[in-house]
């Protein structure tokens with residue numbers, strides 16, 4: 223059907239000889255399991271978010287990470303690969319590994335696809351959670367759709383060395399350095415090691431807080447096009463090493479790209495909030511945004527902007543820019559041009575990407591990755607009305623479709639009815655022939 227059109231997530235695309243996305247795959251789009259209330263993947267997302275909110279706070283105790291869990295899985299080849307300096311011949315680009323919509327667009331193969339654009343928006347600490355798509359065999363632990371959470375943390379010189387005695391004397395960058403196993407050419411070894419330590423201790427803490435303190439783990443050196451050095455975190459589960467996540471020090475070229483753009487757009491978070499519903503938080507705000515809010519002087523917002531300006535100016539002096547009156551209109555969609563707020567010159571960052579299904583399967587004892595897609599109440603009711611903090615152990619139910627029969631009961635008025643009375647009644651009459659008894663509210 224080359225030459226026809228294809229509609230994906232509300233957008234219409236021209237098919238071409240790259241198109242290999244199947245109707246079956248299209249049917250998964252929009253399920254958004256990771257944000258469905260009471261879904262186990264949603265619990266994992268919530269736990270990762272709360273962990274980062276708690277672990278990284280600003281001076282006033284406010285979380286500094288911003289979270290994006292609603293970005294469209296339709297991305298460009300540029301986003302998924304080029305922006306992450308993935309070589310043109312890298313196997314991850316193969317048609318046999320990706321779901322291409324056409325030669326320009328595909329379903330994201332990792333949530334890292336959004337990294338570069340979010341950095342160029344001026345964000346320093348953020349998390350992207352979403353569904354990702356990879357052509358793969360299907361078995362109990364592989365499925366062509368799964369979910370990832372990708373985090374980035376970018377630090378300025380002062381932050382990197384903040385806790386180091388005489389840190390003011392240390393540098394993030396060096397002129398005539400070499401790329402080695404341990405570091406990139408531009409970075410000093412000390413900056414790299416400090417970032418590596420923060421990265422690994424953060425991830426180990428995260429894994430322990432989700433999987434338990436007794437966790438047995440190991441770091442395995444690996445490679446990704448967008449980080450160096452890079453590692454995988456593996457944990458011992460039922461006598462097998464399971465790969466939980468990939469991580470590393472961000473390739474400087476990715477951060478630096480922002481610098482090369484003479485004019486860089488600063489995204490106005492008022493607009494993001496009004497138009498896209500992005501949560502209102504510190505990291506959405508670049509200093510120009512805050513200036514804009516101050517100038518438009520909208521009561522509490524202006525106060526907030528003042529507080530933020532103080533926060534930002536701790537890190538570096540903030541030039542005031544003469545804003546065009548057009549920009550001062552509060553609800554205009556704008557790209558303000560300035561090369562200051564996203565300048566990457568003095569920054570170094572770490573990043574990681576973690577698979578939600580792997581985590582959930584270990585935590586909840588879920589034996590098969592296909593179960594996450596189940597609409598069977600036998601699966602869902604085991605998580606229904608629970609919270610992300612509850613200890614839940616999944617009990618297997620039949621993989622066969624349910625058959626529904628209705629029976630009505632009249633209960634004596636003078637007695638309080640408890641669902642457990644009914645469960646006991648069913649079990650004492652029918653024994654284990656009855657596959658599941660659960661309470662659907």
Ligand code: PHE
Nearest residue numbers: 332334468469470573574575
């Ligand atoms: N995108 C990588 C993957 O899908 C994970 C990763 C993210 C690794 C960020 C390093 C940094 O396997």
